[in-house]
Amino acid sequence: MFLSLLFMISTAGASPEFSIVDEGTPSPIEGVVFNPEALSEILTTPQRVKEECEIEWTRTLEKKESDFALELRQEVIRYNSLNKKHNTMVIEKDTEIAELQKIIKKQSPAYKWAWFAGGIALGGATYYGIQQTLNVNNP
Amino acid sequence: MKQKILAFCLKHWKEIGFVLLLLVVFGKSQYDVRNIIKAYEVSQQSLKTQIEELQGIHAEELQQRDEALEEYRIRNEKLEMRYQDALIDLSNEIDKKKDRVIRNYREDKEALIVQIEDIYGFTYVP
Numbered sequence: 001m002f003l004s005l006l007f008m009i010s011t012a013g014a015s016p017e018f019s020i021v022d023e024g025t026p027s028p029i030e031g032v033v034f035n036p037e038a039l040s041e042i043l044t045t046p047q048r049v050k051e052e053c054e055i056e057w058t059r060t061l062e063k064k065e066s067d068f069a070l071e072l073r074q075e076v077i078r079y080n081s082l083n084k085k086h087n088t089m090v091i092e093k094d095t096e097i098a099e100l101q102k103i104i105k106k107q108s109p110a111y112k113w114a115w116f117a118g119g120i121a122l123g124g125a126t127y128y129g130i131q132q133t134l135n136v137n138n139p
Numbered sequence: 140m141k142q143k144i145l146a147f148c149l150k151h152w153k154e155i156g157f158v159l160l161l162l163v164v165f166g167k168s169q170y171d172v173r174n175i176i177k178a179y180e181v182s183q184q185s186l187k188t189q190i191e192e193l194q195g196i197h198a199e200e201l202q203q204r205d206e207a208l209e210e211y212r213i214r215n216e217k218l219e220m221r222y223q224d225a226l227i228d229l230s231n232e233i234d235k236k237k238d239r240v241i242r243n244y245r246e247d248k249e250a251l252i253v254q255i256e257d258i259y260g261f262t263y264v265p
Contacts, residue, residue, distance in 0.1 A: 018255055019264040020248055028264050040240035043258060048233045055229065059222045066218065070211040074204060081200035088192045096185035103178045107171065130152050 021027045034042065148155060243251040252263045 016259070016261045017264045018261045020244075020252065036241045036244040037237075039244065040237035043240050043254060044233050044236045046258060047236070048229065051229050051232075052226070055222065055225045058225075059218065062218050063215070066211060066214050069214075070207060073207045077200055077203045077207065081196055081203075084196045085193055088196065089189060092185050092189045092192070096181060099181040099185075100178055103174050103181070107174055130149075134149060 017029055018031075019028050021033065027033065240251065240254070243254070255261055256263060
């Protein structure tokens with residue numbers, strides 16, 4: 001707004017000009033006159049806008065950095081927790097499997113086919129012996 | 140007596156054998172049941188231990204998450220305070236510059252002219 005006013009100072013379309021005039025004195029150029037307070041506002045506005053912008057984007061960047069730092073930390077916490085859970089499950093399952101294997105080994109000892117064959121042979125021999133005994137006692 | 144027992148055993152050897160077989164089968168089934176119960180107890184104990192340890196890990200994770208959130212909140216509060224302080228500092232600085240412009244208008248017009256020329260590149264007309 002103020003820039004457009006300043007650009008309107010020169011109606012000839014030449015280079016922009018300005019002048020300082022005291023109250024009541026004629027101006028060497030045509031245009032808009034600002035009092036010192038308005039002039040101070042106009043002269044400080046570019047710096048104010050620039051620095052406000054710097055402050056704002058610095059704040060935005062730091063906020064984003066903080067957000068990402070939190071997100072990263074939460075992911076690391078989650079990863080560590082899952083890792084611990086996984087290791088714990090593996091250890092516990094290994095222990096459980098070892099215990100169950102011990103029990104299964106008791107149920108099915110080694111050389112079970114030899115035991116089976118031995119049982120049949122022993123049973124057959126017993127049967128045969130008893131039969132022989134009966135034949136001897138009752139010819 | 141022995142002869143009678145032997146004669147009885149020989150006469151009823153099949154029944155005696157059947158009873159003995161039943162005893163063996165019963166004993167074996169008891170042994171199997173005990174093993175099954177033991178396997179169940181092992182699995183149960185393992186699951187209990189897993190649940191306890193997982194609960195512990197979960198509680199630890201929640202605590203760490205809370206700590207992270209608390210740090211995030213404190214960090215953002217400090218950030219916001221720095222932002223507000225920066226705005227206040229800028230406002231004070233701008234006020235001082237405005238006062239300087241007004242002072243220059245009254246005391247040092249040459250400096251004011253140079254300042255306008257520097258900022259906007261306008262040409263001064265006396």
